[in-house]
Amino acid sequence: MIETYWEILDEQQEFRCVHEKIHPIIQKILIHKGITDPREMEEFLSPKPQKTYDPFLMKNMDRAVDVIIEHIRENKSIWIYGDYDVDGIASIAVLMDFLKPFTKNLHYYIPLRAEEGYGLNCEAIEDIKSRGADLIITVDCGSTSVREVQLAKELGMEIIVTDHHNLSDRVPDCLILNPKQEDCPYPFKLLCGCGVAFKLVQGIQKRLNAPKSCLNDLLDVVGLATVADVVPLIEENRTILKYGLKKINNCTRPGLKRLIEAVGLAGKNITAAHIGFILAPHFNASGRIDDARAGVELLLEEDPEKIEELVGHLVACNEERKSLQDKGLELCKEKVEQSYKDHLFFVIDSQGTHEGVIGIIAGKIRDLYYKPTLIVTESHEKGILKGSGRSIDGIDIYEEMKKCADLFIKFGGHKNACGFSMEKDKLDILRRRLNAQAREIKERAPETYVKTIKVYGELKPADITEKLLQELEKIEPYGMGNEKPQFLLSQLRIENSPEAVAMGKNQEHLRFKGLSCKFGDLTPIQAIGFGLAEFYIKHLGCPEKVDIVGFPRLNEWNGYKNMQFLICDIKQSFL
Template sequence: MLVRKEWQLNQADPQEGSVLERILAIRGIHRPDDKERFLQGGLAHLHDPLRLPDMRPALERLSQARRLNEPVLIHGDYDADGLTATALLVNVLRQLGMDIHTYIPDRMTDGYGLSPSSLDFARESGCSLMVTVDCGISNRNEISQIRQMGIDVIVTDHHACPEVLPDTLAVINPHREDSDYPFEGLAGVGVACKLAQAFCQFEQESPLWQSHLDLVALGTVADVVPLLDENRILVRMGLSALNTQPSCGLDALLRVVNLKQREISGQTLGYVLAPRMNAAGRLGRADLALSLLLSSDPRESEQLAVALNELNTQRQKVEGELVEAAVSMIEADPQWMTRPVLIASGDDWHQGVLGIVAARLSEKYARPVIVLSRDGDDYQGSGRSWGRFDLLAALKRSDRYLSQYGGHRKAAGLRLACADLPAFYQVLSEAASELLPAEQARPIMTADVLLSPAEMTEALAEQLKPLAPFGEGNEQPVMMTRELVLDRVQPAGNGRHLRLSLSDLSGHHHFSAIGFGLGDADDWLRVSDRVDVLYHLEINVWQGRQSLQLNIRDIRLSQTGRLIDDRPWEIESTYEQTDDLVQTSRYHQIPVTDLIPDQVEYKAVYQYLSAQFAYQPILVDQSVLALRIARSYRLNLNMFRLARILHVFAEAGLLQLERIDSDRVRICLCEVANRVKLESSPSYLRLQLKGSE
């Protein structure tokens, strides 16, 4: 979709003080001690783990197991958070000489949490104590059955608590209503880390848990919990470990993905390591990922890392095939563009990648998407939200058709009978239309600070480094700079990305930039263009040398001061109200000739639509489409003239046209057997007449 993004400056910017102080103020950090903790907080700033509910009885039971050499079962989860939490506890407890066993459920056959397979494994393991990590809070019945086997259970979890907690000796969860813990945002591995921290203190042992903070960092970033408070400290310290003394398994994985010589950041964890951990669980091989995290043998670690990387490649292939199939299904529906939420379903679609497929589709279509796979008489799958839409709230309003569902506003899982899908879709669509009409949604990008070219320095980038690690709740600061000159534009990454050279209007300041995922902007950007940019200010290190680099988030042409270039939808709105070209011209003081398309433009628009979209329906902002066509054919086509052309084509039967607002339209070229004459359009004749006056 060709959709215009709205840019805005953060209204919380005090616009005084240093750039660093302004960004801290935007994040609500004002007091000197809060600034120090945020920028320099270390392990001494961690909260007392004994403030977590049920921590003391858990420690006493673990201590008994250690003293009596009881076998202990760690029940984990198949995602990166659950795997790192499992590895952390296993490593620490084994270092304390304990007999530790592990169980990771299979995503395909067991599903999330404790299952019948969990019960069977616990019964056969001979263990007298089970500790759950990243799961268990919603498994009251299963835990009751395990206790009836004579096995004690300690639950450590970070998910939302049900009204009735499992009846067991300890339920450690910062979300408990009776919790006195000052931070609720811990990941599953964070809760496991607090248990390990407390147990080392309780046993008066050295802080062995500190040797595994790389695992805590990986699991925390992977689970997309807020990188604030304790999470921020744990991830910062874990990144330090990854860059100096990573565990054997993660060291091998960094080598396999060719990142050993690069600085490891939160982005590395989130976009490189975490997907590989999750790929194992998605494809039913979580055991392989756990083995890598636990490995202390370099040769074994290398073999496991290679296998894990190959699994990720396989996951990408499966994901790509499902995205293609889902797109075909969605766009086969003639009304898909009118639907505020989209659903794609199929037989035997791989359950492990449905969530990530839904995420990709929600980005593609700019609306919520649910992807389902048939399982007998049921559909099971995942949904992803878009924008401000609360997916979980929408599911609650249609839950009479759901046998299972859960999640949060951004992502959810669900199960329903195949026969109920049409009725469910109707109710869900009604809820979605009410909560967020997708066709009216427009992406908004917010800049923290407006910088002049003189302020864009390597020194400033260095000053902002302590704001890292970046992630959920602590996003990397976005800067805005206006009126830069484009000196060079070059495609990169097989056309997916752009490399840019920019300068200020005086030519005194020059900048190198990279635009990841902005490859299609090469169609309309031209050397010497004046542009505005949204970007991250970064330090690029290459072959031992460092330099300033702008990581471009978005780019647009600078304003010209002419309404027809800068805000053409306002002119279109006037015309919609008056239906009078002359009156519109006079009101905005624009020559009528600037509002009437010529024959070359009619031809170019049709050729562009045919070549780019054929007979596929598209949702576009005419302002964006006009720029693409104008740059492709070296024309002065503006949005207003494009709108007239599309209207003429619709009247002549060349395309279907639906107006959403003064800028956004849905269009689809029609297949026509015979040559169409534009003279058959009344609007075309009126425009020609006005042009000849």
């Protein structure tokens, strides 16, 4: 396992209750998250949050709305141009769904991952023009597409960029809706691409005085994208997702409802975790393996026969994706162990692994070794590599890659992830430069390469009750920026014999019953650590007394309920 440091937050400040109606443990968590005002606490925990902002605070919103309405009224041809991931698919669906009652002259375009790559490309723009386009609205892309925007204008089209990715020093010469623009006064900068598209829809709805129900009907799709694109689940994103989850759990969108049934989620309370690990990968799979249009069509389709066909296609694509991903991951792990284990910034040639899965593999390698990771593979162009990267806390991968911009043909991304293309013979140069930059980071801040687990407090086994779990549910939805709070159970004496702690098909999971030696608490607690059996047995040597960090949960099986503690990390207790 990677090196971890437990940051015990309770040790850093004295706790003082600020709200008499909120559970003290919940207050502690919120205070550690920086939420100290009682009204802000109420907003954060509310099932009906109100934190959202006027769309017209976003730079260029007024003019963008006017241009779109003008094109609608003159029946001009409007094209939505999006990315092939869930955020792009959802963004297209949001604009298509909202605008279709106002115009029949509406179309969309998604580039093919392998042939065209991410973002705008000149060939696509020429193709769209040949089909009679008057206006292109980009979603989830376009912030760095200077040349492509110029071509669109030269061909006589207007173009509006809506995006959330970082902008470079040169920006396209067109209307841009992106809260990350330096002079954009919009208060919240961390919307996903679909979130920005939704703000545009809000602006059009206000200007046309359309019914608000047409906005509410889109919240399921915006919620889906908000989770899938791993933006921080705080502020306006949290508001969007809470209402989005309500819409998903009372699903009226025929295609999404059928997919929910097909993946075994019907009748369950769908959470952000279900979106992130089950629903979103099916939409992503169509863009990774085949054509992302299938995802858009499923979100817009109403015909049951077509929906059945589309759901079957997405499920098949996802199965193929998992197979390709597993093979690619094993290959990349072997390469790390053989050649790169001592590197601080992994740059791994995956030898032809399908480019649709290299981003997932980069994330998994990052998690296994806790180092920023780039995975590259061959593109359809001879001598050209395509790559995808994922980073660790403390290293802004976009800024580090930006220092190597001279090596890339195309490059874009943000703090945690990036995508790029480059000539194959420059790969070794990139590897050397990124590792040199990483060494400087480690010399300056060695703790960057130690994974920190924030521990929100210490519990006694007797604290872990259904009442506590009900209170913790109010902090959901969990995700980036609102991570599930981890708790400490210290000085647990393991009651099982060393031979009885492993479980699972391959005996890979850890399970034991423990009693606290610290508080004299005789309440037994059952603890589960997925994938931790080997670590406990071989690395720790089966200590009798342990400290564990994790999260409580209610385990239900065959009508029987019991409280469990899901282990995130485990260490030998020396007290």
